[in-house]
Amino acid sequence: DAKTTQPNSMESNEEEPVHLPCNHSTISGTDYIHWYRQLPSQGPEYVIHGLTSNVNNRMASLAIAEDRKSSTLILHRATLRDAAVYYCIPRRMDSNYQLIWGAGTKLIIKP
Amino acid sequence: EAGVAQSPRYKIIEKRQSVAFWCNPISGHATLYWYQQILGQGPKLLIQFQNNGVVDDSQLPKDRFSAERLKGVDSTLKIQPAKLEDSAVYLCASSLVRSGTSGGQQYFGPGTRLTVL
Numbered sequence: 001d002a003k004t005t006q007p008n009s010m011e012s013n014e015e016e017p018v019h020l021p022c023n024h025s026t027i028s029g030t031d032y033i034h035w036y037r038q039l040p041s042q043g044p045e046y047v048i049h050g051l052t053s054n055v056n057n058r059m060a061s062l063a064i065a066e067d068r069k070s071s072t073l074i075l076h077r078a079t080l081r082d083a084a085v086y087y088c089i090p091r092r093m094d095s096n097y098q099l100i101w102g103a104g105t106k107l108i109i110k111p
Numbered sequence: 112e113a114g115v116a117q118s119p120r121y122k123i124i125e126k127r128q129s130v131a132f133w134c135n136p137i138s139g140h141a142t143l144y145w146y147q148q149i150l151g152q153g154p155k156l157l158i159q160f161q162n163n164g165v166v167d168d169s170q171l172p173k174d175r176f177s178a179e180r181l182k183g184v185d186s187t188l189k190i191q192p193a194k195l196e197d198s199a200v201y202l203c204a205s206s207l208v209r210s211g212t213s214g215g216q217q218y219f220g221p222g223t224r225l226t227v228l
Binding site: 036041042043044045046049087091096097098099101102103104 | 115151152153154155156159166167202204215216217218219220221222
């Protein structure tokens with residue numbers, strides 16, 4: 001299984017951009033990279049996913065390194081509501097499309 | 112669109128008692144997952160259903176945990192008898208039929224927080 005490495009926690013100021021890194025050096029060529037986040041006392045929610053190209057949606061942007069060994073989730077303008085645990089997850093395409101969850105990065109937003 | 116529903120939201124029991132959790136997935140979602148999330152950790156998959164069939168239950172402690180999904184819609188997860196180490200949040204998630212697409216986004220319910228005393 002592909003393993004991921006994320007910082008345990010990060011701090012950022014409100015209304016500033018946040019770059020959340022993830023290392024997934026053992027990812028296979030067909031694994032998509034998914035990001036989920038979990039707000040306090042809630043179930044996780046989908047943020048974004050990609051394979052090779054950078055991706056944008058209304059919540060965030062995902063920048064994937066050319067060698068696919070790392071990726072960065074970008075929150076363009078963090079708000080207090082973005083305080084959550086962010087999970088970088090390789091999605092296995094060869095085994096029931098399961099998500100392999102690590103411990104994630106706890107993002108703290110300072111007002 | 113209604114989200115994934117779970118009940119109860121909280122449950123406190125004593126060790127060796129039994130407990131059951133219920134999940135109603137998003138309408139039309141064929142795949143259903145039960146996860147266990149211990150405080151400070153990411154979710155751990157316990158069982159995955161495709162319609163009413165089990166796809167993967169390799170991490171389900173089958174001596175005490177059981178799950179079913181009758182008629183391919185609602186699902187229940189049961190623990191009997193409970194141990195102290197079962198204290199966790201139990202999350203249910205659902206997704207559309209898995210396919211060759213890149214998505215397969217999982218939608219999660221709010222979870223059931225179980226405390227075993």
